[in-house]
Amino acid sequence: MTRYLRLYAYFLRFSFSRAMEFRLDFFFRIGMDACWYAVHLAFFVVLFNHTGTLGGWTLDQMYLFAAALFLMDALQMTVFANNLWALPIYINRGDLDYYLVRPVSPLFFLSVREFAANSFLNLLLACGIFVWAVARYPEPLGFSRIVLFLILQAAGAFLFYILSMLSLIPVFWMQSRQGIRDIFWSLHRFSHRPHRVYTGFIRRLLMTVLPFAFVVSVPASVLFEGASPTLLLHTTAVVGGGFALMVMLWRMGLRAYSSASS
Amino acid sequence: MNSRLFWKVVSLEARTKMSYRVEFWISAVAAFAADFGVVWFVWMAMFRESGAETIGGWTRDGIIIYYLTVVLVGKLVRYREFTGAISHDIYEGGLNRYLVFPVGYMPYKLAQRIGLQAPRIVQFALLGVIALLLVDIPAETAPTITTIVMAAATIAMAFLLSFMLDYCIHQVAFWADNVWSLDVAKWFVTSLLGGFMLPLSVFPGWAQDIMAWLPFRLLFDLPARVLLHRADAAEWALGLAAGVFWCAALWAAGRVLWRRGSLEYTGVGI
Known part of the structure; x- marks a missing residue:
């Protein structure tokens, strides 16, 4: 574990020094996300x-939902997004070999190697919006609910990563440009609105097989509705089950992987 | 660039695009279902919870038809995967070959874009027909020959405007290391101010006054409203004229950027 933390510290250092080499892009990225926040x-x-x-949510509750969406987006953009964009290229070109021979988990290496320093500033901006949304909320939310929300939101960002990976892993077999990522990008729009607006079958789908409700909406709802043990169990099952499925498919994918040297 | 070569490039790009047919159809259907599905639920909730008969001048069914139209129009106007084409030429040195081609860069890129977008006309028609069969369209908004012709002209103008916006933004690549973020930011702004996320009539009056002076409403809102009989002939003509004006202004800006930017450009052998 210590070895992985030390390795991650190196990733951070390299990523920040690389980000500062491309300063204009650095600011464009910040501007882009600021634009997205404003539009939402x-x-x-x-x-x-x-x-x-x-x-069923008021405007103040919707601000909390929007802030949670920004936090999740900034978190996954900072930690995972750059790495996942490159993954299909590595698989299709056979560049995965380089990662497979390292003495660390290739899944860890490929998922978090590049830390997006510019998006990290957006994470701070998203935190600012969250603090503003909490401060203007008409009732006190309570420390424990905020802590629980932060834990569930981190789980939501991790779930987003799992779902992204599940859409990319088929590249091992399809050799397509990006697996079924287009479908993922289309479906993930359902997570941009509160799960309570969806009804019937679609809502059940978003709470189970396509668990986009747990990416942002469910964690946000905990802030003002509280959390029942059933909800926490449900979240754990969704994230844990998703992770187990992803690891299993990743291993199967690696077995199917072939390149010039393997 | 002579017209024969122009259409040859269009045809070549269209055939290239159609070589990935499964991907093309799967992504089209998924994007359409998600875009439309999300707004359908949001607006059902809006009407249910507000208890209003109309919002921003739209009834519940009217707004659903508006979104259906806007999503379909969006397929013809914007092209996400074009992201990077011009800037990639600049970053990866691909611009070298265009500099020695006996054709202008901008008309060539326009031909490529038309070719890439052309297969989407099939999507537009097919998904449009399915939508017509599934959704109960009131007689007063059903498309007629006149509105189809008017809308076709408006969509053509919107397509050109969208291309010119991309053309200018991508040329920032002459100076910046990455313009992807600018391109995405442009989409965020155009989707809100262009009527893709919300019909412009639901905005407060002061915001509508500002948006009337911006080019974005010409991209999605105007073509959709023309198709739905929500814009009269005078508004259509004025919108078309405004679109031509914006295209000309962006074309002029694009020329200035090209002249200055190409002096900054370095590639292998230059």
Whole structure:
């Protein structure tokens, strides 16, 4: 474990020094995410000009949801996104060999090697928006709920990573440009709105087989609705089950992998 | 660039695009279902919880048809995978070959873009017909020959405007190390201010006044409203003229960027 932490510290150092080499891109990235935050907040503000609640949530609750969405996005952009974009290229070109011969888990190496320093600043910005949303909430949320939310939100970001990986792992067999990532990107839009707006079969789907509700909406709901033991168990089952499935498919993928030297 | 070569490039790109047919159809259907599915649930909840009969001048069914139209129009107007094409030429030295081609770079890229987007007309038609069969479209918004012709002209203008926006933004690559973020930021702004995320009539009055002066509404909102009989002939003509003006302005900006940027460009052998 210590070895992995030390290795991650090296990844961080390299990533920051590389990010500072491309300063204009550094600021463009920050601007891009700031734009995304503004557009999302504006979207909800405009909607709430016409309604008092959406999915049973008020505008203040929607601000908390939006802040949770920004936190999740910034977290996954900072830790995982750059690595996952490159993964299909490594698999298709046979560049995976380099990672397979290292004395560390290839899954760990490939998933977190590149830390997006520019997105890290967006994570700070997202934290700022979250603090603002909590501060303007009409009732005190309580320390324990905030801590529980942060844990569930970290789990949500990890779940997003798992779902991304599940959409990329088919590249081992398909040799396509990006597996079924287009489908993933389309489906992940369901996580951009509170799960309470969905009804019937789709809501059940988002809580089980395609668990996008647990990426942002369920963690956010814990802030103002609290969490039942069933909900916590459900979250653990979804994240744990998803992780086990991902590792199993990853191993199967590695067995199917072939390159010029393997 | 002569028209024969132009259409040859269009045809070549269209055939290249169609060589990945399964990917093409799967991503198209998934994107359509997700785009439309999410807004359908959001607006059902909006009408259910507000108890309003109309929102921003749209009934519940009207707004569903609006989104259906906007998502379909979006397929013809924007091209996500074009992201990087011009900037990649600049970063990877691919621009070298275009510099010695006896054709202009911009018309060549336009031909490529038309070719890449052309197969989407099939998607537009097919998904449009399916939508017409599934959704109950009121007689007053059903497309007629006149609205189809008017909308076709508006979509063509919107496509050109979208291309010119991309063309200018991608040329920032002459100076910046990566323009991907700029391109994505452009999509965020155009989706909100262009009417892709929300019909513009649901915005407050002061915001609508500002948006009337911006080019983004011409990308999705105007073509969709023309197709749904929500824009009269005068508004259509004015919108078209505004689109032509913005295209000309962006074309001029693109020329300035090209002249200055190509002086900054370095590639193998240059």
